Amino acid sequence: MNWIQFPVIALISTIFWVTGAIALGFENKGPIFKNLGIVLTMAGIAVFGTFLAMLWIALDRPPMRTLGETRLWYTFFIATIGFITYLRWKYFLFHLLCVLFALLFLFLNYIHPEVHEKALMPALQSPWFAPHVIVYILSYSLLGGSCLIALLGIYFIYKEKSPEKYLDLADNLVYMGFALLTLGLLFGALWAKEAWGHYWTWDPKETWAFLTWLTYLLYMHYRHYHPNRYKTHLWVLSLAFVVLLICWFGINYLPSAQNSIHVYGG
Amino acid sequence: MNLKNSHENLETSTKRDLWSHPWGYTESFVIAAELLILGFILEFVTGGKGIAPISMPYNFYILISFTGILIALRVFYSHNSVVKWLSGVPAAISSITAFALITMLMGFIPQSENNSPGFLSLIGLTHLKSSWPILLIQFYLLSSLGLVSLKRVYPFKGKNIGFLLNHLGLWLTLVAALFGSGDLKRLTINLLEDGKPNNIAISQNTGAYKLPFELKLLNFHIDEYVPRIVLVNANTGKFLLEKGEAAIPVELGKTYKLKKWSVTIDKYLEDAILTDTILSEKLINGSFPAVFVTAINTVDGRELKGWLGTGSFAYDPRFINLENDIILALTMPEVKKYRSDVVVTRDNEIVDTVSIEVNKPYNISGWKVYQISYDQNKGKWSTLSVLEVVSDPWLKIVFIGIFMMFGGSAYLFWIGRKKIN
Numbered sequence: 001m002n003w004i005q006f007p008v009i010a011l012i013s014t015i016f017w018v019t020g021a022i023a024l025g026f027e028n029k030g031p032i033f034k035n036l037g038i039v040l041t042m043a044g045i046a047v048f049g050t051f052l053a054m055l056w057i058a059l060d061r062p063p064m065r066t067l068g069e070t071r072l073w074y075t076f077f078i079a080t081i082g083f084i085t086y087l088r089w090k091y092f093l094f095h096l097l098c099v100l101f102a103l104l105f106l107f108l109n110y111i112h113p114e115v116h117e118k119a120l121m122p123a124l125q126s127p128w129f130a131p132h133v134i135v136y137i138l139s140y141s142l143l144g145g146s147c148l149i150a151l152l153g154i155y156f157i158y159k160e161k162s163p164e165k166y167l168d169l170a171d172n173l174v175y176m177g178f179a180l181l182t183l184g185l186l187f188g189a190l191w192a193k194e195a196w197g198h199y200w201t202w203d204p205k206e207t208w209a210f211l212t213w214l215t216y217l218l219y220m221h222y223r224h225y226h227p228n229r230y231k232t233h234l235w236v237l238s239l240a241f242v243v244l245l246i247c248w249f250g251i252n253y254l255p256s257a258q259n260s261i262h263v264y265g266g
Numbered sequence: 267m268n269l270k271n272s273h274e275n276l277e278t279s280t281k282r283d284l285w286s287h288p289w290g291y292t293e294s295f296v297i298a299a300e301l302l303i304l305g306f307i308l309e310f311v312t313g314g315k316g317i318a319p320i321s322m323p324y325n326f327y328i329l330i331s332f333t334g335i336l337i338a339l340r341v342f343y344s345h346n347s348v349v350k351w352l353s354g355v356p357a358a359i360s361s362i363t364a365f366a367l368i369t370m371l372m373g374f375i376p377q378s379e380n381n382s383p384g385f386l387s388l389i390g391l392t393h394l395k396s397s398w399p400i401l402l403i404q405f406y407l408l409s410s411l412g413l414v415s416l417k418r419v420y421p422f423k424g425k426n427i428g429f430l431l432n433h434l435g436l437w438l439t440l441v442a443a444l445f446g447s448g449d450l451k452r453l454t455i456n457l458l459e460d461g462k463p464n465n466i467a468i469s470q471n472t473g474a475y476k477l478p479f480e481l482k483l484l485n486f487h488i489d490e491y492v493p494r495i496v497l498v499n500a501n502t503g504k505f506l507l508e509k510g511e512a513a514i515p516v517e518l519g520k521t522y523k524l525k526k527w528s529v530t531i532d533k534y535l536e537d538a539i540l541t542d543t544i545l546s547e548k549l550i551n552g553s554f555p556a557v558f559v560t561a562i563n564t565v566d567g568r569e570l571k572g573w574l575g576t577g578s579f580a581y582d583p584r585f586i587n588l589e590n591d592i593i594l595a596l597t598m599p600e601v602k603k604y605r606s607d608v609v610v611t612r613d614n615e616i617v618d619t620v621s622i623e624v625n626k627p628y629n630i631s632g633w634k635v636y637q638i639s640y641d642q643n644k645g646k647w648s649t650l651s652v653l654e655v656v657s658d659p660w661l662k663i664v665f666i667g668i669f670m671m672f673g674g675s676a677y678l679f680w681i682g683r684k685k686i687n
Contacts, residue, residue: 122603122624179679186668186675195625197452197636197656199664200443202395207373214366218359225355246373256376 009051010106016044017079021099024092041083041099048076061120064133067249068109073134075105077141081173085145089169097148128191136184140244142177143216146170147241153234163230170237171223178216185209204254205262208247215240287347294351294360301406302364305399309390316396319448322659329445336409340416353413361407368400379470404444411437428677435670438663446660451475453656454638457483459649463611467655477655479617479630484607488646490599492516493555493576495531497524500591513597516557526565527588533558540581545573551647552580555599561588579644598645606637606651622653633657 020040027034052072055063063069082098085091149170153163188209189199200206219236222229251257284292309316320328343349351357372394375386379393390397415434418426453467453475463480494513497506505513506525514522518534535547538556545556556575562568570586574596577583586594605623609616610630622628628635634656641648658664 120602122601125603126625175678179675182671182675182678186671189668190665193661194627195636197627197634197638197654198450198658199661202372202377204373207369211366211369211373214362214369218362218366221355221359221362251373254374256372256374258376 006051007110009047010110013044013048013051013079014103014106016040016047017099017102020044021096024086024095027092038087041079045076045080045083048079052076062130062133064130064137065120065124067252068112070133070137070248071105071109073137074141074144075102075109077138078102078105078144081141081145085169085173091169093152094145094149094169097152098145101144101148123195126191126195128187128194132184132187132191135180135187139177139180139184140248142173142180143241143244146173146177147238149173150234150237150241153230154238157231157234163234167223167230167233174216174220174237178213178220181213181216185213203262204251204257204260205247208243208251208257212240212244212247215243287351288354289347289351289356291356291360294356295363297357298360298364298403298406301402302367302399305397305402306389308398310388312398314388314390316390316393317398317401319396319450320445321448325445325448329441332405332408333412336412336416340413340420344417349413352410353417357406357410358414361403361410364403365400365407368394368403401444404440408437408440408444411440428674428681431670431677432674435667435674437667438670439667442660442663442667446658446664449657449659451657452654453477455481455653455655457481457486457606457608457651457653459483459486459651463609477633478612479633480611481635481653482609482611483651484609484619486606486640486648486651487604488601488640488648489603490555490646491602493557493596493599495522495524495529495557495559495574496595496597497527497588498585498593498595500587500593506592516596523564524594525592526563527594528562528564529594530560530562531557532560532571538575540575545575545584552578554578554581555596556584557596559586559594561586561594563588579647601645604637604640606653608635608653632659 017040020037020043022037023033023040024037027037052063055072063072078098079102082095082102085098086095149166153166153170156163156166188206192201193199215236219233219240222236223233226232246254251260251262284296319325339346339349340353344353371391375391375394377392377394384392386392390399394400411433415430415437418430419434451469453469455464455467455477457464461482463482465477465480467475467477469475492515495516496513498504499506507513516531516534518531521528521530523529535545535556537547537549537553538545539548539550539553545558547553554576556573558573559571561570570588572586573584574586574594575581575584576596576598583595588594603623605621605626607619607621608628610618610620610628617630618628620628622635622637624637627637636654636656637651638654639652641650644650
């Protein structure tokens with residue numbers, strides 16, 4: 001299994017996820033559709049998860065070094081999270097959005113694959129590497145989910161419906177996502193102390209990660225103490241994700257970040 | 267006259283409204299903005315030099331006073347309206363916002379250690395991490411966060427544990443990072459494979475520093491990945507690879523398909539040198555990886571044999587010209603690991619013999635010793651090893667704060683928002 005086989009895997013997962021989502025869309029036509037949808041979606045997740053595992057084995061290192069590799073994990077987690085929230089809370093629309101998001105990332109990797117080479121530089125050869133990246137990508141997936149919900153909520157306000165139900169779901173994701181965001185930041189600090197001599201150096205990626213963290217911190221405080229200001233919550237939540245995206249890959253294009261130790265290799 | 271009076275009344279009445287207690291968001295954001303502006307003015311007045319961090323014992327005195335004041339405010343003045351405001355949500359939100367704003371400036375404006383000329387530098391925007399604005403905002407945030415935490419410490423309730431782990435943990439980490447920065451020593455020490463112990467470390471800012479121990483380099487060693495074989499455009503020097511394709515690591519006996527060429531690795535020398543025109547294997551200064559290959563053009567059957575070598579600081583690389591503008595080459599091997607075998611002595615007595623490598627620092631009497639660099643030109647033949655020595659007496663407090671936040675994160679993850687309400 002290697003990166004060259006990615007288009008085939010992407011196609012298989014796409015077929016599973018799209019047909020699965022269509023089947024789930026007809027769930028009120030009978031349990032057969034629902035069960036079929038669940039099986040197809042799970043098959044898609046299983047295929048993609050297997051691909052990730054085999055890529056890990058083939059590369060002989062965690063496939064988390066390049067931007068393209070982190071997008072693979074993102075695809076995997078966002079699809080899984082959408083599916084689990086569907087099973088748990090029955091948000092079909094959210095599941096559908098997560099599938100579309102996962103497909104978008106598959107497509108991005110298809111048209112712009114990063115070079116997935118075998119070598120791992122010494123600083124990345126650390127037991128902190130895998131947990132640091134995994135909690136971050138998991139967190140990004142949850143917070144990406146919360147952003148999709150916020151956009152749905154804005155649409156509902158525009159249609160003059162209450163977005164409260166969706167905001168509650170968003171909060172569940174934000175709290176989990178923020179907890180993982182904190183862990184990622186702290187794992188990074190502990191790792192940095194072992195590898196680079198200091199736990200915090202205001203490297204551009206650190207700066208943006210801290211800003212992302214502060215933005216979600218702001219959202220949580222404001223949401224908690226002013227629970228009825230839906231419109232503000234929804235906008236803050238959407239904008240927070242923009243900060244997150246700058247932190248994730250936007251900084252590669254910022255002049256302030258050209259010397260960052262975090263700019264993705266390729 | 268009347269009109270003017272009423273106008274003045276209106277003004278004073280809005281003013282009184284604005285600053286009458288309890289203070290809300292408007293007052294909080296005005297205070298945050300004033301602190302920021304004051305910070306930039308202070309930076310400008312002091313010539314944009316930033317703030318040199320304060321070291322022992324003064325940082326300790328200031329921290330004790332600051333903490334003492336917060337505790338006194340909580341215990342004796344908790345009903346004072348300003349204390350109430352500073353322990354409240356608007357102060358918290360405005361201080362987080364102001365901190366986020368500075369962080370965002372730091373994220374957009376390139377930051378540098380050295381003072382560069384220009385207006386941005388003069389008001390501190392190029393060295394924000396050690397500037398007046400961030401210091402003032404940090405004090406605002408730490409006052410708010412400190413009081414908020416104290417409110418839940420005293421009177422103490424079991425259900426506040428998650429809250430305290432997060433808030434007090436963050437407070438401890440930020441405080442230790444801020445006040446401890448003056449006691450942080452980060453120095454580099456150059457060791458040569460010359461058998462002499464060295465205890466003089468160098469800092470960019472403060473010059474030479476005598477360490478309480480000596481380090482002697484026995485051996486500096488680099489492990490490399492195997493080189494990769496690749497087609498190169500002879501004119502541009504660019505690798506000829508498909509989208510998403512990586513150059514292939516060489517392996518003895520394997521045959522690779524590179525475009526229309528089929529390339530077999532017949533011999534593989536890890537340490538080759540060039541004697542006359544023949545490559546032979548010899549582990550000496552400057553030797554480099556080389557392979558003997560047979561390349562067959564799958565279109566016209568043409569066959570080429572020859573040596574490829576990465577070259578080193580002492581020898582030129584070896585290529586094979588396959589076509590007019592296409593050459594077959596080996597890439598420089600990437601570094602897998604590098605380490606220094608070091609004898610640690612104190613007062614001429616051997617304390618330890620250790621291997622220091624990236625991600626595996628060595629601890630000695632409050633110092634951590636890191637492998638950071640070597641002579642990049644010479645690569646695996648470098649006889650120079652650059653180590654970093656770091657002392658941070660406040661690290662334990664930072665770590666206590668970090669581990670408290672680990673607990674707090676677990677709490678947030680499992681309990682979620684609903685239960686907190």
